[in-house]
């Protein structure tokens with residue numbers, strides 16, 4: 026089974042990728058020193074398809090499970106849902122010997138992970154990601170948290186999972202839009218670290234939910250390698266994972282949460298970052314064209330809706346964590362597979378890049 030080891034000192038874990046793995050999740054988390062009681066956290070849509078299989082497998086392996094279902098969608102990454110989950114867990118009698126299983130997309134993973142980081146000052150958690158975004162990106166690396174109305178992910182904690190179980194078959198139940206949005210993060214990983222994978226992605230069928238296991242495994246391994254190098258985003262390496270996210274997060278927060286899916290906002294953010302990379306890092310236009318063609322192939326948006334003003338995006342992105350005492354740390358590409366953090370990008374550059382998004386993407 027394709028496995029990536031994440032050897033963080035004192036917090037090491039494995040990422041297992043295998044079609045059908047969900048029905049064995051219980052046995053696959055034995056031997057990790059977890060005690061018997063667990064809280065299975067999921068959302069309404071995921072619960073309808075995958076909660077029973079997960080629950081049954083956990084119980085068959087001897088775990089005692091309480092189930093907690095949140096509303097689907099980005100609006101659930103909130104204080105209200107966080108509080109509700111903590112109180113439900115307390116009411117169910119969970120204590121520091123319990124653990125959490127996060128079954129769902131990035132919303133469930135980020136929120137349940139933050140509950141795990143906080144409940145009884147921190148309990149272990151397992152990630153079982155069910156979207157592409159979550160399988161290649163959010164389930165790995167330990168960034169957990171919730172949004173504020175001022176911006177994305179502004180409250181949270183680093184808390185690594187103790188195991189990540191990726192079942193590509195769970196992608197079969199994703200609606201088309203939610204399936205395709207995930208490719209923004211897949212393309213991001215290839216753009217910043219693996220030029221050859223950009224070529225490979227041109228052959229992936231954007232309508233087939235059977236994404237090659239090997240592609241998922243290699244794409245999430247890119248994320249893992251960066252996390253291993255710079256777990257808490259202190260040296261700048263992990264910041265590369267924010268390619269497309271400065272303007273992308275600004276756009277995502279400029280509309281009510283959930284209206285634009287994360288990957289859709291990141292697609293727009295990548296287009297803006299490519300424009301700035303050509304202007305400030307001599308990125309060859311043909312590389313931009315290749316990446317834009319991939320985003321288009323997965324029907325990701327490249328044009329900013331009229332209703333979203335540049336001023337609102339600027340206001341939201343100015344709250345981003347990448348603004349360091351007024352300086353912007355912006356990720357640019359110099360070549361396919363080669364990204365770096367620049368401190369040369371000014372607010373005027375950002376405004377110009379947002380305006381570029383108003384024109385057609387091709």
Ligand SMILES: NC(=O)c1ccc[n+]([C@@H]2O[C@H](COP(=O)([O-])OP(=O)(O)OC[C@H]3O[C@@H](n4cnc5c(N)ncnc54)[C@H](O)[C@@H]3O)[C@@H](O)[C@H]2O)c1
Nearest residue numbers: 070097098130131132155156158163168195198199203287
């Ligand atoms: N922590 C990180 O490193 C990290 C990385 C990337 C993204 N994120 C966060 O992840 C979130 C986006 O995640 P997402 O795109 O997975 O969104 P999501 O979790 O909201 O899932 C998208 C939709 O798909 C549904 N869904 C999920 N799995 C399903 C399945 N298998 N079958 C049917 N429906 C299913 C969900 O109910 C939801 O309606 C954002 O909040 C983003 O900030 C975090």
Ligand SMILES: O=C(O)C(=O)C[C@@H](O)[C@H](O)[C@H](O)COP(=O)(O)O
Nearest residue numbers: 162166168177178263266267270346
């Ligand atoms: O794991 C990371 O680091 C990332 O930047 C991955 C991003 O895809 C993800 O959206 C992350 O949540 C953004 O992190 P933030 O620190 O900018 O909120």
Ligand SMILES: [Zn+2]
Nearest residue numbers: 210270287291
């Ligand atoms: Zn992201």
